[in-house]
Amino acid sequence: MLNRDALLFSPTREGVPSSDDNFYASDLIAAQEALEEEAREAVPYRFDACTYDLGYVKQPLFACRTCLNHRAVCAACSVACHGEHDLIELFNRRNFRCDCGTESMGAGSCCSISSRNDAPANLRNKYDANFEGRFCFCGRPYDPQTESDDMLQCLHCEDWCHAQCLGLPHSDDDSPAAPLRQDDFDQLICWRCVENDAEVRRIAERHAGVEGTGVILLDKGDKVLGKIDLPAEEASAEEAQSAGSSASGPAAATATDEASAAQEKPLKAATASTSEHPSSEPTVVAGDSSPAPLSSSGLPNSTKRHATVGSDDGSALKKAKVDHSDEASTTASAAKGTCSAPPSLDAAESPVRRFMREGLKPNVFLQEGWMSRWCRCSQCLPMFVNLPYLLEEEDVFEPPEDPDAHKSTFDLGMEHLLNRMPRDQALDSVRAFTTLSDRLKTFLRPHAEGGTTVTKEHIQAFFDAEQERRQQQHS
Ligand SMILES: [Zn+2]
Ligand SMILES: [Zn+2]
Ligand SMILES: [Zn+2]
Ligand SMILES: [Zn+2]
Ligand SMILES: [Zn+2]
Ligand SMILES: [Zn+2]
Numbered sequence: 001m002l003n004r005d006a007l008l009f010s011p012t013r014e015g016v017p018s019s020d021d022n023f024y025a026s027d028l029i030a031a032q033e034a035l036e037e038e039a040r041e042a043v044p045y046r047f048d049a050c051t052y053d054l055g056y057v058k059q060p061l062f063a064c065r066t067c068l069n070h071r072a073v074c075a076a077c078s079v080a081c082h083g084e085h086d087l088i089e090l091f092n093r094r095n096f097r098c099d100c101g102t103e104s105m106g107a108g109s110c111c112s113i114s115s116r117n118d119a120p121a122n123l124r125n126k127y128d129a130n131f132e133g134r135f136c137f138c139g140r141p142y143d144p145q146t147e148s149d150d151m152l153q154c155l156h157c158e159d160w161c162h163a164q165c166l167g168l169p170h171s172d173d174d175s176p177a178a179p180l181r182q183d184d185f186d187q188l189i190c191w192r193c194v195e196n197d198a199e200v201r202r203i204a205e206r207h208a209g210v211e212g213t214g215v216i217l218l219d220k221g222d223k224v225l226g227k228i229d230l231p232a233e234e235a236s237a238e239e240a241q242s243a244g245s246s247a248s249g250p251a252a253a254t255a256t257d258e259a260s261a262a263q264e265k266p267l268k269a270a271t272a273s274t275s276e277h278p279s280s281e282p283t284v285v286a287g288d289s290s291p292a293p294l295s296s297s298g299l300p301n302s303t304k305r306h307a308t309v310g311s312d313d314g315s316a317l318k319k320a321k322v323d324h325s326d327e328a329s330t331t332a333s334a335a336k337g338t339c340s341a342p343p344s345l346d347a348a349e350s351p352v353r354r355f356m357r358e359g360l361k362p363n364v365f366l367q368e369g370w371m372s373r374w375c376r377c378s379q380c381l382p383m384f385v386n387l388p389y390l391l392e393e394e395d396v397f398e399p400p401e402d403p404d405a406h407k408s409t410f411d412l413g414m415e416h417l418l419n420r421m422p423r424d425q426a427l428d429s430v431r432a433f434t435t436l437s438d439r440l441k442t443f444l445r446p447h448a449e450g451g452t453t454v455t456k457e458h459i460q461a462f463f464d465a466e467q468e469r470r471q472q473q474h475s
Contacts, residue, residue: 047075047076047079047080048076048080049113050073050074050076050080050098050100050113050114051074051097051098052074052097052100052101052114052116054397055097056095056096056097057094057096057097057395057397058092058093058094058095058096058394058395058396058397059075059092059093059096059396059397059398060074060075060089060091060092060397060398061074061075061091061092061093061096062074062075062077062078062082062087062088062090063087063130063131063132063133064082064085064086064087064088064105065085065086065087065088065132065133066082066085067082067085067105067106068105068106068109069104069105069106070131071099071102071104071105071131072093072096072098072099072125072127072131073099073100075399076113076399077098077100077111077113080112081100081101081110081111082100088130088132088133090131091153092153092158092396093158094394096125097122097124098111098122099121099125100113100114100116101115101116101117101118102118102119102121102122103118103120103121104121128157129159130158130159130160135161136151136159136160136161136162137165137191137192138165140162142160149162149163149164150162150168150170150171150182152166152168154189154190154192155189155389155390156189156190156193156197156200156387157190157192159190159192161188161190163182166188166190166218166363167361167363168181168182169182171183179218179222179223179224180216180218180224180227180365184216184227184365184367185365185367185368186366186369186370187365187366187370188363188364189204189364189366190363191362191363194352194362194363194364195356195362199387201352203383203384203387203390204364205345205350205352205353206342206345206350206383207226207374208225208226208350208364209225209350209351209352210225210226210342210350210351211225211226211228212228212342213226213373214226214227214230214366214367214368214370214373215364215366215370216364216365216366216367217351217352217355217362217363217364217365218365219355219360225351226351227367228367230367230368230369339375339377339379339380340377341374352364371390371391371392374390374391376391440462443462
């Protein structure tokens with residue numbers, strides 16, 4: 001975060017003047033640029049194109065508490081149009097069109113990127129409690145400063161649920177007692193979706209908690225129902241990764257620890273959604289040395305790193321292979337003519353029904369490789385017709401990469417920032433930095449043009465005024 005100290009007392013930054021000297025405005029602008037570069041490294045994508053024209057897509061969203069009605073806008077608008085507003089980061093949500101500059105945001109709303117104003121409301125946008133800052137079944141507000149629990153996103157309703165509310169241990173808790181750990185599954189569907197959505201429930205009743213399905217239910221007696229042994233290949237890759245990430249010490253919340261954890265666990269919530277690849281290479285994943293045993297399912301270990309976002313195609317919604325691989329797997333199952341789903345039970349006998357009868361919460365946890373394990377025979381496939389994200393990875397809009405940014409930090413930044421909750425504050429910092437930086441430049445311009453020196457007192461005055469401005473804003 002840019003502050004007075006960062007600007008004046010940064011001996012390690014090239015081009016940043018020492019605090020004891022008076023200096024020229026040009027020095028300060030150089031210092032600014034050095035800091036901007038750091039900001040770009042933290043969040044290295046461009047904020048100059050609103051996603052409105054893409055229509056309803058899955059994309060990272062930000063709800064604005066300052067503008068009317070808590071409407072949500074795209075990542076670019078969150079910076080360019082609502083940079084100084086009180087925002088709630090919602091990460092990826094599907095079927096959503098940017099509401100910046102639409103009627104639903106209130107009369108007179110205008111998008112500063114596109115100059116769109118008072119456009120018709122996007123009626124297909126679904127707003128829920130998340131957009132007002134409440135999350136999980138418990139409805140707790142999310143505060144990145146104080147939230148200590150992990151949060152995981154439901155694949156169906158896309159709400160973020162506390163690990164604790166799901167009956168899971170914290171990801172740092174490596175006591176072997178926990179019946180189900182966050183590493184033991186890839187995605188989850190929350191009990192509300194199972195109980196309230198008839199289509200989700202039908203699938204859950206058939207598969208969840210049934211031996212051999214990898215569709216897990218967690219019993220109150222600490223029993224795990226439906227877990228399967230994964231092929232050794234996957235298991236060892238997973239172990240290797242956990243070992244690597246815990247090497248720095250489970251208790252230390254260091255930056256490295258955070259970073260490696262970010263590559264591992266949070267992808268649980270977004271594995272399927274972040275693993276888009278151009279259709280020319282549907283299954284090959286950068287950095288994965290082992291042959292992918294499952295063709296189209298998102299293996300989280302292999303889909304985490306993807307530096308395939310070119311500067312051109314990166315700006316548009318990526319169309320992944322949906323059609324052909326869908327057909328391929330469908331015809332493969334159909335050709336065999338056999339159903340590989342567990343036998344259809346009388347619904348009353350299914351573990352999900354038993355859970356509901358006993359007042360247990362039927363949260364469903366999907367083990368690695370889940371997407372390719374559904375039976376797609378002609379009887380089973382129709383069950384998924386309104387739940388395409390159970391069959392295929394979704395297209396996700398990712399904010400285009402800034403061409404000046406470094407690839408390596410891009411990988412890390414995207415995964416870390418967009419898929420993890422709680423997360424660090426880099427995005428907020430960048431947003432604050434951008435606006436502050438603009439004002440500082442305005443402040444410095446007369447000095448730069450006149451060639452006069454800038455003193456510590458000048459800078460102090462600037463930051464004093466900033467502070468006052470901020471206090472007024474919050475009062
Ligand atoms: Zn937008
Ligand atoms: Zn706003
Ligand atoms: Zn906008
Ligand atoms: Zn909760
Ligand atoms: Zn849900
Ligand atoms: Zn079947």
